[in-house]
Amino acid sequence: MTRLIKNNVLFAALLMLFSATVAASGGGGLKQVNVNVQDTGALQRGAVEFVNNCLSCHAAAYMRYSRLGQDLGLSDDQVRESFLPANAKIGDTMTVSMSDDEAKAWFGNKAPDLSVIGRARGANWLYAYLTSFYQDDSGQWNNTVFPDVAMPHVLWNLQGIQKAVYHEEDDGYGGVHNVFSHFEMTSPGTQSVEEYEQTVHDLVTYLVYMGEPARIQRESIGVWVLLFLVLFTFVAYLLKVEYWKDIH
Numbered sequence: 051m052t053r054l055i056k057n058n059v060l061f062a063a064l065l066m067l068f069s070a071t072v073a074a075s076g077g078g079g080l081k082q083v084n085v086n087v088q089d090t091g092a093l094q095r096g097a098v099e100f101v102n103n104c105l106s107c108h109a110a111a112y113m114r115y116s117r118l119g120q121d122l123g124l125s126d127d128q129v130r131e132s133f134l135p136a137n138a139k140i141g142d143t144m145t146v147s148m149s150d151d152e153a154k155a156w157f158g159n160k161a162p163d164l165s166v167i168g169r170a171r172g173a174n175w176l177y178a179y180l181t182s183f184y185q186d187d188s189g190q191w192n193n194t195v196f197p198d199v200a201m202p203h204v205l206w207n208l209q210g211i212q213k214a215v216y217h218e219e220d221d222g223y224g225g226v227h228n229v230f231s232h233f234e235m236t237s238p239g240t241q242s243v244e245e246y247e248q249t250v251h252d253l254v255t256y257l258v259y260m261g262e263p264a265r266i267q268r269e270s271i272g273v274w275v276l277l278f279l280v281l282f283t284f285v286a287y288l289l290k291v292e293y294w295k296d297i298h
């Protein structure tokens with residue numbers, strides 16, 4: 051019986067290890083992007099991109115301008131200058147003047163609040179999404195990661211216009227499928243490919259930060275907590291040796 055329990059525990063532990071590896075390597079073939087929310091430069095550039103290009107349609111109703119300033123090391127005046135819309139106050143959240151009904155009428159769908167999109171979609175998906183807009187044959191915007199998305203490619207002047215190239219693939223059952231192969235730039239933007247990737251990387255860093263602003267502190271405190279635990283384990287061990295020395 052105990053052996054059975056032992057085997058089960060071992061099996062459960064292996065299963066957990068395996069699922070953690072799968073989760074870590076997952077992402078459906080998306081490019082792995084490492085975002086570092088401690089990189090204040092990337093965060094600042096990403097925040098500027100976000101405010102200038104996304105906030106016209108998407109709100110971030112759980113993010114306050116004042117908090118952004120604190121986390122980015124900016125004074126209230128700098129926040130006012132760089133981010134604040136004319137009619138907003140420093141303690142306001144990042145709301146948007148467009149209503150859901152207007153968004154539906156103009157774009158066919160409402161633009162979701164992006165406060166926690168970094169957590170909902172993850173960095174890899176967001177990066178892939180923002181680099182995968184293309185113009186189809188009828189001149190409409192589309193996206194290979196989010197097909198038929200209602201959002202236009204708002205950063206097209208930076209990235210340029212690309213089209214999607216497909217190749218035919220035999221599905222093994224006598225049918226032929228069109229499978230996405232790669233993008234082809236039809237009209238370059240103001241940024242090079244590398245510059246645009248950097249812009250998107252900054253933007254994704256900002257979106258990930260916004261999903262959990264406390265992450266900046268959490269990560270830096272975490273190191274100290276672990277160091278404390280190591281030190282405390284040592285002290286606790288010495289204490290145990292001291293208490294048990296008369297018994298052994």
Ligand code: HEC
Nearest residue numbers: 103104106107108157159160161162167198199200201204
């Ligand atoms: C012109 C308005 C508009 C602008 C500007 C805009 N978006 Fe969107 N966005 C939309 C709409 C509308 C949708 C919903 C699309 C759908 O559901 O079909 C959307 C969807 C999204 C989604 C997918 C949300 C989901 O369902 O998971 C993300 C992520 C996103 N936008 C990010 C951004 C970012 C980042 C920017 C700034 C670079 C931006 N958007 C700028 C209109 C806009």
